[in-house]
Every structure is written in structure tokens, then in C-alpha cells.
Amino acid sequence: MFERTIFFKEFLKNSGSTGAVLPSSKALSKAISSVIIQSTNKIAYKKPLRVLEVGAGTGVFSQEIIRNLTADDFFTIVEICPCFSKLLKEKLEKFMKRPDCPTIRIVTQDFLEFNDDNQYDFIISGVPLNNFSSKFVDKFIKQVKAITHKNGLFSYFEYTALRRFKHVFYFGKKLEHIQGLTRYFTKEIYPYRLEKKRVLWNFPPASVNVIKFQE
Numbered sequence: 001m002f003e004r005t006i007f008f009k010e011f012l013k014n015s016g017s018t019g020a021v022l023p024s025s026k027a028l029s030k031a032i033s034s035v036i037i038q039s040t041n042k043i044a045y046k047k048p049l050r051v052l053e054v055g056a057g058t059g060v061f062s063q064e065i066i067r068n069l070t071a072d073d074f075f076t077i078v079e080i081c082p083c084f085s086k087l088l089k090e091k092l093e094k095f096m097k098r099p100d101c102p103t104i105r106i107v108t109q110d111f112l113e114f115n116d117d118n119q120y121d122f123i124i125s126g127v128p129l130n131n132f133s134s135k136f137v138d139k140f141i142k143q144v145k146a147i148t149h150k151n152g153l154f155s156y157f158e159y160t161a162l163r164r165f166k167h168v169f170y171f172g173k174k175l176e177h178i179q180g181l182t183r184y185f186t187k188e189i190y191p192y193r194l195e196k197k198r199v200l201w202n203f204p205p206a207s208v209n210v211i212k213f214q215e
């Protein structure tokens, strides 16, 4: 309950970047982080795994991601909001004490300014891309590509049908903005999609997209 209150307060302060009134459900958290276990079962990834989560909020995905990793692996979280970062540090402390916990690093920074020499096997995003301009999304995706390993995967979620709904009910500048986003997603993201999983048990219902940018 306490975490939901913090989340809702952040939504009231920064509705654009927080992007939701409530943290994601357990079902969505499992669907978005299961990409790690499913892919490592299919392809032999070189250990240690490097996983990055961007936009962790209160850490609902983070906990599931940790469950998919082992002590050899590295897990980096990039969260723009200092209030969420503080909460994450407190919340993940109990995991860090466990012998099977990956090495965890929490960075409080805008992902667009995040500098790292590591190449990640998995990038998992909770950032509400549909709330931003196509220019922002383009910079975000370029940053994802720059730090993804050649076999790496990017997974993110979108609220089902939200953009379609906006196409019908928005007009003027707002409609142009949403049309620009749809063009961007259609040309630059969806052609690289390996999988789309619908998660009805979330408010609002969402779809997880798993993307592989490099061949």
C-alpha cells in the first residue's frame, strides 16, 4: 500500500515520465522478465549475463528480474526519479544479502544521459514511451541499440490499444503527436519484434514486446 501511495504521488508530480497511476501487476512483471529465462533456455548465452532495467519505479519488475539471475550475473537499474531510486535501494537490500543474488547497481539518471561501456544481453524497460515525443523515443532507441550486445534483446510494454484510442479521440497537435509516434513504432520498432505477449491482468491491460535489433 505504501509503495502504491509513493507511486501515485510521483504520478501527480510527473505524470508524463511516471506514465501510470499504479505500479505494474505481478503478471506483467513475470511476462516482461521471463524473456531472460526463455531466451537463455533456447540459446546458450555466455555467462555472466548483463541485464539492464530502465524505469524501475517501485521495483516490481526488478524483483522478478533478480529471480531470473544468478550470483555470477550483473544487474544495472537506471531510474530517473530520486524518490524511486531511494525506495529501490531500500527494497533490494534484502535480495543483496542472499548468496545467489546478482551484483546490483542502481543509477539515478536519465537513461538518455547514461554512459556505459558494458554491452547488455537484456534491456527491460518500464518507461512509458507512448507518453513522449517520437524525437525522445528515437533517442531512447538509439541509446538501447548502443548498449545492447549483438545477441541482445530489448523488452518493453505498451498499454493495449491506448494509442489506437488516442487516434480516434485526439485532434490537432495532440493527434499529430500520436500519428508521429505510430509512424516511428511501425518503421523502427515493430519490424524487429520477435514476440508480443498480451497481459490482461494489469491495470490497464498491456502487451509486452520483445525486440531484437541486430541480426
Ligand SMILES: C[S@@+](CC[C@H](N)C(=O)[O-])C[C@H]1O[C@@H](n2cnc3c(N)ncnc32)[C@H](O)[C@@H]1O
Pocket (backbone or CB within 6 Å): 017, 018, 019, 020, 022, 023, 024, 054, 055, 056, 057, 058, 059, 060, 061, 078, 079, 080, 081, 084, 109, 110, 111, 112, 125, 126, 127, 128
Ligand atoms: C510506468 S512507470 C513503470 C515503473 C515500473 N517498471 C512498473 O512497471 O511499475 C515508468 C518509470 O520510468 C521512469 N522513467 C521515465 N523516464 C525515464 C528516463 N528517461 N530514464 C530513466 N527512468 C525513467 C519513471 O520515473 C518511472 O519510474
